Amino acid sequence: MKHMKKTFLLLASALMAVSATAESKIIPIETENVGLVYSVGDNGRLYQRYFGKKLINAEEYAKLPQGIEAYLTHGMEDYFEPALHINHADGNQSTLLKYVDSSTTTNADGSVSTVISLVDPEYNDEVKMHFTAYPDCDVITTYTEITNNEKKPIELEKYASSLLTFNAPAYYLTQYDGDWANEANLKEQKLEFGKKQLDTNLGSRHNMFLAQFFQLSIGAPAQENSGEVLAGNLGWTGNYRYTFEVDREGKLRVISGINPYNSEYTIAKGETFTTPEFHFTLSQEGKGGASRNFHDWARQYKVKDGMGDRMTLLNNWEATYFDFDEAKLIQLCKDAKTLGVDMFLLDDGWFANKYPRNGDTAGLGDWGENVEKLPNGFYPVIEEAKKQGVKFGLWIEPEMVNPKSELYETHKDWVITLPNRDEYYFRNQLVLDLSNPKVQDYVFSVLDDLKTKYPEIAFFKWDCNSPITNIYSPYEKNQKHLYVDYVKGLYNVLERVKAKYPELAIMMCAGGSGRGDYKGLEYFTEFWASDNTDPIERLFIQWGFSQIFPSKTICAHVTSWNRDASIKFKTDVAMMGKLGFDINLHELSESDLRYAQQAVREYNRLKPAILEGDQYRLVSPYDGNHTSTMYVTKDKSKAVVFAFDVYPRYNEKMYNVKMSGLDANKMYNVKEINRYDCNDQNVGQYSGNYLMTVGLPMFTGNKLHSRIYEVSAN
Numbered sequence: 001m002k003h004m005k006k007t008f009l010l011l012a013s014a015l016m017a018v019s020a021t022a023e024s025k026i027i028p029i030e031t032e033n034v035g036l037v038y039s040v041g042d043n044g045r046l047y048q049r050y051f052g053k054k055l056i057n058a059e060e061y062a063k064l065p066q067g068i069e070a071y072l073t074h075g076m077e078d079y080f081e082p083a084l085h086i087n088h089a090d091g092n093q094s095t096l097l098k099y100v101d102s103s104t105t106t107n108a109d110g111s112v113s114t115v116i117s118l119v120d121p122e123y124n125d126e127v128k129m130h131f132t133a134y135p136d137c138d139v140i141t142t143y144t145e146i147t148n149n150e151k152k153p154i155e156l157e158k159y160a161s162s163l164l165t166f167n168a169p170a171y172y173l174t175q176y177d178g179d180w181a182n183e184a185n186l187k188e189q190k191l192e193f194g195k196k197q198l199d200t201n202l203g204s205r206h207n208m209f210l211a212q213f214f215q216l217s218i219g220a221p222a223q224e225n226s227g228e229v230l231a232g233n234l235g236w237t238g239n240y241r242y243t244f245e246v247d248r249e250g251k252l253r254v255i256s257g258i259n260p261y262n263s264e265y266t267i268a269k270g271e272t273f274t275t276p277e278f279h280f281t282l283s284q285e286g287k288g289g290a291s292r293n294f295h296d297w298a299r300q301y302k303v304k305d306g307m308g309d310r311m312t313l314l315n316n317w318e319a320t321y322f323d324f325d326e327a328k329l330i331q332l333c334k335d336a337k338t339l340g341v342d343m344f345l346l347d348d349g350w351f352a353n354k355y356p357r358n359g360d361t362a363g364l365g366d367w368g369e370n371v372e373k374l375p376n377g378f379y380p381v382i383e384e385a386k387k388q389g390v391k392f393g394l395w396i397e398p399e400m401v402n403p404k405s406e407l408y409e410t411h412k413d414w415v416i417t418l419p420n421r422d423e424y425y426f427r428n429q430l431v432l433d434l435s436n437p438k439v440q441d442y443v444f445s446v447l448d449d450l451k452t453k454y455p456e457i458a459f460f461k462w463d464c465n466s467p468i469t470n471i472y473s474p475y476e477k478n479q480k481h482l483y484v485d486y487v488k489g490l491y492n493v494l495e496r497v498k499a500k501y502p503e504l505a506i507m508m509c510a511g512g513s514g515r516g517d518y519k520g521l522e523y524f525t526e527f528w529a530s531d532n533t534d535p536i537e538r539l540f541i542q543w544g545f546s547q548i549f550p551s552k553t554i555c556a557h558v559t560s561w562n563r564d565a566s567i568k569f570k571t572d573v574a575m576m577g578k579l580g581f582d583i584n585l586h587e588l589s590e591s592d593l594r595y596a597q598q599a600v601r602e603y604n605r606l607k608p609a610i611l612e613g614d615q616y617r618l619v620s621p622y623d624g625n626h627t628s629t630m631y632v633t634k635d636k637s638k639a640v641v642f643a644f645d646v647y648p649r650y651n652e653k654m655y656n657v658k659m660s661g662l663d664a665n666k667m668y669n670v671k672e673i674n675r676y677d678c679n680d681q682n683v684g685q686y687s688g689n690y691l692m693t694v695g696l697p698m699f700t701g702n703k704l705h706s707r708i709y710e711v712s713a714n
């Protein structure tokens, strides 16, 4: 009897729980395949009820348990890392958020935006959670707005852009870390109880040690073509932090946002702080699916001129370094034409007179043409470029200053530096204080003045070689704001550049890929992946960046690094990104030059697949001595497959490379193209089914050997 009573009570409370949740408000944020669902609890607070593969029947979201609070706040009953921590004027550090309302709108580009408003009933501070779902590419972006509705200023100690929670038996995190010339090394680890943070404190060159994205595999280690994988990127060109915390119940919380390290931010009464966007996708087709989602989204919605073409180029950096004059540059314009590329890009070393830029120790900040090297400015070079039918591009590094410069002498108040300590220099330079609007004007004027004087400049390589060192701003009233205000100042400048020069192509560079995030890429058309252009290293580095960035954004140049590798091997590697050359053409043999010219022609012809198509990573360089990647046009009529033998072992067993993304029912003609002898070779006719199921023998036992196959539907 006693037992029956207990069972009845349990049943009754379970029924109550079901009916209470069924009644609560459900807010689904959905793409074609992903569902992120919030709901309001009986206590009026907002919970993340679901995040995963979209359910066919949305009504069934109500059957799920409530989940973890959507935007966890500090000071309440949850014992784990909060997304929001406000220090109120009265010294109270707690925040409690209750649901107010939500709205959904469909945007002109087809994306769907949802805003959920929350308010603290005690302090009236408001949090608006914004989401935009891009249904066709399964990407969701999110950020929050935090408004101070108190009578006095409040300090935001933590202010994440996003909190996502998971409940699965295991989690595997993949990060891409490294250093200068050694970027984006893939490392995967299992997450156990506790916290793992991926973050940087570098300020300007913020990605120097860690690429700004991660993959999280849910349930099992990440696979290329299967399994559930979250990929994420914070759109913030500065210090960021991703916190992965597994709690006592084995639930995982992923918090993404500006790195709160030394960045407590005070906002005045009535003021709103807007966090940067966190961009993410959840794929059921492994890392490859997540990459393709990001690539599609990036091209269609995010990157500057994302759907536009990209220019091939000849760069003089490694060919001349700082040692050039007008005659050499004129010759380089001719060389660009000979090679068949679209542009000649003049790198570092063209500016400054009192302290000429003949090395990296002087001149940064003084952006007048050096009269020794360029007595007639760029006019004769631009004239020659026009004559040759190539464009002219220019390197700048406008956020930086060498202490040996006129800018430093006249405007030390514009420099981030400690007033009472010896200066520490990274690459002999310091960072300008972009929190100061006057400095923003100056940095804008560097590009604007050049463009005004030489409207023909068709491209800029915008470099940023130093992290923020000697952290102190002569301008800021609250020094803790500097890391954040630096980035806001940078965006003010870049907004102006984009507004005035919407068509201008610009490469984001920071001593290699010390910068690379999707907010930055709203202003830049591409980024420099690494100063390391050894093709073997590049196979790994490009593999890393291709995880979330489409090939048209990844600048890849052929250089003289690695004298053992042939021009063909180097060029084949660079053709998987945005192709450029940084070599002295006159050092090439006749046949090397002939090959390079052919490669440029082939690249231009294959751009619809390589730059606009779907990428499939077929064989990982991390798995052995060979690697292969392919690109398929959206209509599956054409594909390009790259295959590389790096250092095969003696008598190594070789397996076929199975293709992906083709139409199984179509017949394809396969030929090897871009051969060193410049003669294409027919391989045969195969169905898509055969190529994807059986594959072709593409690898060999030759060292540093590469092949490109063109696959064309009949």
Ligand code: GLA
Pocket (backbone or CB within 6 Å): 317, 347, 348, 360, 395, 463, 465, 509, 510, 511, 512, 528, 530, 531
């Ligand atoms: C950085 C860039 C290089 C080159 C040099 C010039 O290191 O990454 O590509 O432009 O600066 O100083």
